Amino acid sequence: MFKKISDFIKWIGDHFKGMLFLLILLIVFMPTSESKLKPANLQEIKLSGPIMDADKVLKEINEAQKDDDIKGVLLNVNSPGGAVPPSIEICYAIKELREHKPVIAYASGIMASGSYYASIYANRIIANPGSIVGSIGVIMESPNLERLMDKIGIGTQVVKEGTYKEAGTPTRKWTPKEREELERLTKDTYELFVSDVAEARGLEVKNDKAYADAHIFSSKRAKEVGLIDEVATKSSAKKQVAELAKVKKPVWKEKDKFEAFIESLGTESILKLQGYFYGLKSVLF
Incomplete structure (x- = not known):
């Protein structure tokens, strides 16, 4: 019984491309509706x-x-x-x-x-x-792999210019300044989202907690x-x-x-x- 099942699976594998080709031909050339x-x-x-x-x-x-x-x-x-x-x-x-x-x-x-x-x-x-x-909300997330990297002995080497160039990195915990920068970005994006929804749907931006706020x-x-x-x-x-x-x-x-x-x-x-x-x-x- 197991040999028959194995043979059948092997046959499907050997003829898969041909079967797929025939299926595509059937779809392409099947009669169209009036x-x-x-x-x-x-x-x-x-x-x-x-x-x-x-x-x-x-x-x-x-x-x-x-x-x-x-x-x-x-x-x-x-x-x-x-x-x-x-x-x-x-x-x-x-x-x-x-x-x-x-x-x-x-x-x-x-x-x-x-x-x-x-x-x-x-x-x-x-x-x-x-x-x-x-x-209606915005999310930005990243794993903190610092402890895992320490455990398996992997470190990073970084050369950068700009205080916030590593903001959002998964290799360590974000600094307070980096978190503040990312929070500002998500807040700006959220406000754009709410503003467009309010304009399109005739809603009040100030009431966003009722219809937005994720x-x-x-x-x-x-x-x-x-x-x-x-x-x-x-x-x-x-x-x-x-x-x-x-x-x-x-x-x-x-x-x-x-x-x-x-x-x-x-x-x-x-x-x-x-x-x-x-x-x-x-x-x-």
Whole structure:
């Protein structure tokens, strides 16, 4: 029995590339739906996983903006946040896109930290009843490996100019001055975050403890504090995109099948890693 199992595993290993090639051919050449024969007038853009780079999403936003056939966009968000610059890049790209065509941001799972920041300038923000929204805050962290390095006999040699050049180092405990410098940086970034949220959502900066302060909200509570406009399902969000875009017969843009297949593999892997390493915590936002 074990030999049969071993032989089967070996056969899969020997023929894996061929099977993968056939699967890709099947995906590429499988029959397309009749809707693809009609020009798409609505587009869904996904923001999934930790935000470490904005290039892919920015490219889709730019293409949607330039495509005159596309009348409205759904930004489908399921992300715990990420790095500051790419989150802000997406935020302002959505703000610009909104000037040309309506955008609805939909929280399909997690819309927290940087991914919430990315969504704030949509015409409307709608959240799935079971989604998590908020975490408007900033975090900067680093391990202190000094004791471990001492134990295994590893030391560092540093040549530097500038009092704060080693601020954030993991090789030793931060000095009070270094901590103060990093706290100033996170405070500045937090204030920028809150300021943009307040402007986009019509909230008062002085009331930030109610809707920001890194609170993690259920979709119901997120609506109560003004972070979202409605609690509803994706089908409702898509319907509202069509209504705002004044599209009577919605045709959603479909991605190339091969591209969608490869993307789904990548997204699934990222989300699994996210579950191990991120949880509800964001990298910096």
